[in-house]
Amino acid sequence: MRKIAVWILFSVLFVSQVYPLVWLLLYSFKTNKEIMSGQFLSLPATLQWDNYSSAYTAGHYLQYLTNSLIVVSITLLFTLVLSAMVSYAITRFNWKWGKAVMLLFLIGIMIPIQSTLLPLVVIFKNIGILNTHLSLILPYIAFAIPIAVFILSGFFRTVPREIEESASMDGASVYRIFFNIMLPIIAPPLMTVTILTFIDVWNEYILASTFISKISLKTLPFGIYSFFSQYSTNHGAIGAYLIMGAIPVITIYFILSEKITKGMVAGAIKG
Numbered sequence: 001m002r003k004i005a006v007w008i009l010f011s012v013l014f015v016s017q018v019y020p021l022v023w024l025l026l027y028s029f030k031t032n033k034e035i036m037s038g039q040f041l042s043l044p045a046t047l048q049w050d051n052y053s054s055a056y057t058a059g060h061y062l063q064y065l066t067n068s069l070i071v072v073s074i075t076l077l078f079t080l081v082l083s084a085m086v087s088y089a090i091t092r093f094n095w096k097w098g099k100a101v102m103l104l105f106l107i108g109i110m111i112p113i114q115s116t117l118l119p120l121v122v123i124f125k126n127i128g129i130l131n132t133h134l135s136l137i138l139p140y141i142a143f144a145i146p147i148a149v150f151i152l153s154g155f156f157r158t159v160p161r162e163i164e165e166s167a168s169m170d171g172a173s174v175y176r177i178f179f180n181i182m183l184p185i186i187a188p189p190l191m192t193v194t195i196l197t198f199i200d201v202w203n204e205y206i207l208a209s210t211f212i213s214k215i216s217l218k219t220l221p222f223g224i225y226s227f228f229s230q231y232s233t234n235h236g237a238i239g240a241y242l243i244m245g246a247i248p249v250i251t252i253y254f255i256l257s258e259k260i261t262k263g264m265v266a267g268a269i270k271g
Contacts, residue, residue, distance in 0.1 A: 028239035035235045051236035064223030072201050075140040083148035091156040108146035135211040148193040155189045191256045
């Protein structure tokens with residue numbers, strides 16, 4: 001009975017998560033007439049590939065995608081490196097301010113990103129980086145590091161200190177121990193941080209619409225919203241644009257899914 005209950009629960013969760021994607025995929029291949037008929041899971045009479053070509057060209061998909069990839073890649077690089085270093089320093093070095101620094105990062109998790117809009121606009125305008133990708137990357141890194149430190153520090157605490165001691169006795173420096181020994185060990189939680197940060201930054205719209213006014217620098221969430229506003233009568237093309245916007249996230253998740261699961265389980269058990 002327990003196994004049956006578990007399978008029923010997982011089936012309900014699976015259907016509830018997969019149904020919107022299946023519906024949206026079918027939606028993107030239909031004509032407006034088929035969409036308005038109300039048959040949500042009916043197959044399209046013919047696959048409307050024109051919906052995707054319209055979304056790609058009229059929606060400037062490649063331009064917005066490139067901007068998003070630039071912002072996300074730089075944010076991920078600095079978030080992973082800085083949070084790993086901070087977590088290593090907090091958990092492995094014996095210094096009296098370690099707990100206080102960790103508390104500051106935990107407080108950072110509780111600060112909503114929307115509450116910083118006005119002061120950040122003023123600061124970025126004064127230093128001359130408003131309306132650039134840097135105005136997005138800096139706050140994205142700042143708000144991604146606290147949760148990353150929380151995840152990685154919990155994992156670092158479980159790594160036996162004997163590993164570092166033996167490496168130190170062999171003449172390895174702190175930097176070599178960190179980059180050559182510790183980073184490979186924490187690969188699973190790093191993948192967890194990667195996907196969490198990727199999804200948050202990829203889908204973020206408020207900062208992107210506030211700090212960036214140049215169309216050439218806008219990210220993909222703005223492109224989706226703009227395309228939806230301009231082509232609100234072309235429902236199939238809107239569905240196609242939404243599918244194309246979700247493809248990078250889905251791809252990254254499936255590539256890293258195994259390590260993400262390991263990292264979440266390790267963090268839950270060892271943290």
